[in-house]
Amino acid sequence: MDNRKLTSIFEITGSVLAMVYALLIASNTGNETIGFTLLLISASLFSAWAVIDHRWTFLLLQVFYAASAIIGLIRWA
DSSP states (O other), X not given: OOHHHHHHHHHHHHHHHHHHHXXXXXXXXXXXXXXXHXXXXXXXXXXXXXXXXXXXXXXXXXXXXXXXXXXXXXXXX
């Protein structure tokens, strides 16, 4: 699979998971653990995209999101 197709898959999947995460957290329905898990997966996908495309600042942002997800998982688990 070429890099362009792979980064498109990472971008689309990561974006959808991030939107679901945001809705789960904002809904305040007790789904925080699932939401933060989705955030961690999303940040991982975006991190892979950043590494493939050599987008180092974007990678740094994803490290922050991943750390936020881990804190959320520890806090809500």
